[in-house]
Amino acid sequence: MERGRIMGLSTSAKIGFVGTGVMGKSMALNLMNAGYPVYVYTRTKEKAEDLLTQGATWIETVKELSQHVDVVITMVGYPSDVEEVYFGENGILENAKEGSYVIDMTTSKPSLAVKIYEQAKARNIHALDAPVSGGDIGAKTGKLAIMVGGDGSAFEEVLPIFQSMGENIIHQGNAGAGQHTKLANQITIASNMIGVVEAIVYAKKAGLDPERVLDSISRGAAASFSLSQLGPRMLKGDFAPGFYVKHFIKDMTIALESAEEMGMSTPGLALSLKLYKELAENGEADSGTQALIKLFQ
Template sequence: MEDVLAPKASVIGFIGLGVMGGSMAKHILDAGYELHIYNRTREKGKDLVEQGAIWEEKVADLARKCNCVITMVGFPRDVEEIYFGSQGLIENTKHGTFLVDMTTSSPSLALRIYEAAERKKLHVLDAPVSGGDKGARDGSLSIMVGGKEDTFKAVLPLFQVMGKNIVYQGRAGSGQHTKMANQIAIASNMIGVCEAISYALKAGLDPEKVLASISQGAAGSWSLSNLAPRMIAGNFDPGFYIKHFIKDMKIALEAADGMGLDTPGLEMALSMYKKLASLGHENDGTQALFRLYSDKE
């Protein structure tokens, strides 16, 4: 199965061309694959079409033409709509097709998709990513994969054009559970980053010099290195939307509750991001949490 999805021998479908999806799809096109694309807003596919991608008007049309379909959409309800129903992927793809959901979604939904696809003799992976807009542009995303291991090996050539840190996590749903662990770690860390920068400013320090010292030490993190500079510059453009992060934290909290796990740090972060969204900032990037600490409101 390893060579099934080699470039020049496969037709790939990509659904969801947002902040990250558009860049991910471009890497696939640049790698030499025939690429069919769909997005609810056609304008977002214009550049890819000009570069050789083929636009499809419906999910079902795309499904029938491809032997691998990748989805990268916003919310679990979007995933459910795309995969199920008479016009969905599961109903309209050929036996043996690979379906890869790279949306951050519910582990239980990933398992539902897997079980439904198994009955149709389809190969399914849940493979959420981390790295934001920069990781998507650079092709350096972390990709966390759940499903059958031989399916993972078959899709690996595609993953390698989109990411660098690609880890097979285990059975169906394991990719989504891993992403929840990732989001839990980020949630509390983002509070710490905001408070560190705020403290530096209140102390009369140059925050960029402070970052030069602390980002390379024990306090170092991806958020500190990549998002703190945006906070300092007052740049709250989305690399990852607050509304999507709230969705992720809610999924993580629900899953943790189901396992009997208390996550007070996650609960605090969720409450703070909900407050930020209520102020009209749900379409800002996650670094906009700094607004609650600063005068940049």
């Protein structure tokens, strides 16, 4: 497919972006840098100011944005937020143009992705669920992993848009498949974060230099994003959110519920969720996930 063509539309296709938080802001900026005209809406306009000063256009409501653009991308917080922006007379699906594309990049429920897809299809709108992984670093550098569910034809048509935000972009299957893949991703991270924290605390108690330990173990069989990227933040006492504790709790809760629906036991996930809930109760809900180490020190 020719770069920059989206079902007859060029890179002048208007993209609406709903949600410009830690991740969304960088993702929208990368779209702008790729040459797409970007229109933004977020509940708190101040969060979009950086984008507006760099050329994004502010739209007052989700309804107006949906009517104005060719592609709507959502990157909000919780499934309840997804429902709020997609459904109802003022939502995306009631107001998006026929033949347009709606892409939810929030980590949300697979069943909700299917519901959006079905209602969109009934209105001749192309819907994809495309959650991401890579944190604030991946969002800033445009190297996110993007896991996509929905029709293969729609995926191919908007692939250049995904390529502006990520580099590991895989169509996983039908509607909801992207969300299921992201939940598998979060299940992997859940137990891994406990291991990273325990390793760092162990190294300190053994009288080792934890930075030197990280240099050794982050390049061997124990290597992971959490170890190499979040481990150093733990050592520096940097608990600013690349990914919020409260959002990780949301993701793990959805994953646990989904696993239970399939009759599957996930003890590692359950333990991580328990620990992160304790961390949030200690006032760390708005910290980055690396703040887990505070429970162990």
